[in-house]
Amino acid sequence: MAAQDQATAPGTSRSLARSRPRYGESVIKVVLMAAAMISVATTIGIVAALLEPTIEFFSEISFGEFFGSTTWGPLFNPAHFGVWPIIVATLEITLIAVVVAVPLGLAAAIYLSEYATPRVRKIFKPVLEVLAGVPTVVFGFFALAFVTPLLRDWFPFLDLEAKNALAAGLLVGVMIVPIVASLSEDSMAAVPNGLREGSYALGASKMLTSVRVVVPAAFSGIVAAVILAISRAIGETMIVAIAGGFKAVFTFNPTNEMSTMAAFIAQAGSGDASVGSIAYKTIFAVGSLLFIMTFVMNWFSARLVQKYREVYD
Amino acid sequence: MQNVSVRGPEVPRNIEALDPVFTVSDLSVFYGAYEAVRGVDLTIGNREITAMIGPSGCGKSTVLRCFNRMNDLIPGARPAGKIFFHDEDLYGDHVDPIEVRRRIGMVFQKPNPFPKSIYDNIAYGPKVNGMKGKMDSIVEEALIKAALWDEVKDKLKQNALSLSGGQQQRLCIARAIAVKPEVILMDEPCSALDPIATTKIEDLMQELARDYTIVIVTHNMQQAARVSDRTAFFTAEVDDAGERHGRLVEFDETSRIFTNPSDKRTEDYITGRFG
Structure with a gap:
């Protein structure tokens, strides 16, 4: 303390230049940058790894056959490469999942953000997030061994196959509920309290305030979720x-x-498709398509979020 | 209420007889075990502007928020004592706070328009209250009354957040008017605004006082002196246990409070000796 006082005392002339080099700072900067670069590099690496076999695939199988026919069986003999059956299955299971997860997740988010007491919220939210940590293999087995038999009992007229898209879609839905609920709740909790008060002050009930003020105000975050x-x-x-x-x-x-x-x-990759075979290349072609679909999705969501973002000062 | 003296030729508006809208007797407000405001007696007159002034932490906003039961939304907040709205106990068991808030509107310190269009901001209240009538004319009427119509009539579909702060606050007043309340409570409505916007809001309050009862909380003594008919001066007292409690010191016609206050503390405050 005394030394410092002395150094800054008037009259003492000390240069403002750095008194000793700070190597730590530059080391930290390099380490942090490297950490950031690794994720970028991994993404670029994945794209590069997908690209080459995909191009090779399309040099053997035409775009027309891939997107123009509806028979899929690259592992069979004779092989078929019409990709639509697996696209339809993907979209259908996703649709079932969304139909389950959006209402459930939103309702849970509204409850947590608007109705639950702070104590309930403090217990409930971590529990909900634990659901996101359940290994998906558990959900899968649960769907196969429990949900499908249950659905067969309750709705015999559906004539469910032992493996079916319905049970899979329902459980994928349950799996993504925590994502929808937790992120939506975050964005609803970020809605300024003044908006709620403004609504209550006009004689709106809690339900109307939640649905017509809070949810629209949090819309960009909910869409992102x-x-x-x-x-x-x-x-x-x-x-x-x-x-x-x-x-x-x-x-x-x-x-x-x-x-x-x-x-x-998963099926083809865990099988015995030899490197360089057409079945092997098909894996990459389908992987590229999946990558493009999720990429477009994320890009679209970024645009949407930007468009609906409300700026509260 | 004995200290309410009524009469005097210097009184600007005719407020001879006090026609009570709210009658507050021995009101205390607790947050949990803490008594934020203690023993307030107050009468709010019909179609008058009543100002509540005083230093920070004196409980004036807390009292204001009892008038439309906004304090119900704060966990642990609990009033003791009585508030009558006309001759109905505001905290009676049969009273629905939602109905209370429909009849007693509120404008907040920070303009809080919904992130919707100007039109939808006004239409929100009438819609959630199931009001009959043509929405377009309800919206227009509210905006005209809030002196905002000329500025926004060509951009009703624009987002309300694109308006300036002063316009947003007038929009919030219009929004409150649209549900046809009897009383408008204003919690420091100008504290986030520049002087020109403040003047507009003050002029508007004078206009509105013809049809509505207005209670305004303000930090700004000049504002209270300019706009109000009666003024309630609050202060914070520290009790023996070292806790601060808001107290009503003096309630009188504004002209009297500012020229001839009966309490020394009021005089000290308005002459700027503390607060």
Whole structure:
């Protein structure tokens, strides 16, 4: 203290130049930058790794056959490369999941953000987030061994196959509920309290305030949450592989066994497709398509979020 | 209420007889175990502007927020004592706070328009209250009354957040008017605004006082002196245990409070000796 006082005392002339080099600072900067670069480099690496076999694939199989026919069976003899059955299966299971997750997740978010007492919220939210930590293989087995038999008991007229898109989609939905609920709740909690007060002061009930003021004000965050959840659902592999099956049939009927794109990759990748074979290259072609779908999705969500973002000062 | 003296030729507006809208007797407000305001007696006159002034932490906003039961929304907040709205106990068991808030509107310190269009901001209240009538004319009427119509009539579909701070606050007043309340409570409505916007709001309050009862909380003594008919001066007292409690010191016609206050503390405050 005394030394410092002395140094800054008037009259003492001390240069303002750095008194000693701070190496720590530059080391930290390099380490942090490296950490940031690794994730970027990984993404670029994945794209590069996907690209080459994909190009090779399309030099053997025409775009027309890939996107123009509806028979899928690259591992069979004779092989078929019409990708639509697995695209339809992917989208259908995603749709079922969204139909489950959006209402459930939003309702949970509204409850947590608007109705729950701070104490309930403090217990409830971590529990909800634990659901996001359940390994998806557990969900898959649960769908296969519990949900499908239950659905068969309750709705015998559906004539469910042992593996089916319905049970898989329902459980993918349950899996993404925490994403929708937790992120939506975050963005609803960020809505300024003044807006709620303004609504209550006009004689609006809690329900109307939640639905007509808070949810619209948090809309950009909710959209982002839903899109992120959809991205997770599109790429989900374990649940659909276990409960949805691997049979690629071109159908819209969710009671059938269906193979999604991710399930196909898992199946073909864990099989004995030899490196360089057409089956091997198909994995990468489907992987690229999946990558493009989620990429477009995320880009779209970024645009949407920007458009609906409300700036509160 | 014995200290309410009524009469005097120097009184600007005719406020001879006090026609009570709110009658407050021995009101205390607790937040949990803490008594934020203690023993307030006050009468709010019909179609008058009543100002509540005093230093920070004196409980004036807390009292204001009892008038439309806004304090209900704060966990642990609890009033003791009585507030009558006309001759109905505002905190009676049969009273629905939602109905209370429809009849007693509120404008807040910080303009808080909804992130919707100007039109939808006004239409929100009438819609949630299921009001009958043509929405376009309800919106127009509210905006005209809030002296905002000429500025926004060509951009009703624009987002309300694109308006200036002063316009946003007048929009919030219009929004409150649209549900046809009897009383408008204003909690420091000009504290976030520049002087020109403040003047507009003050002029507007004078206009509105013809049809509405207005209670305004303000930090700004000159504002209270300019706009109000009666003024309630609050201060914070520290009790033996070292806790601060808001107290009503003096309630009188504004002209009297500012020229001839009966309490020394009021005089000290308005002459700027403390606060």
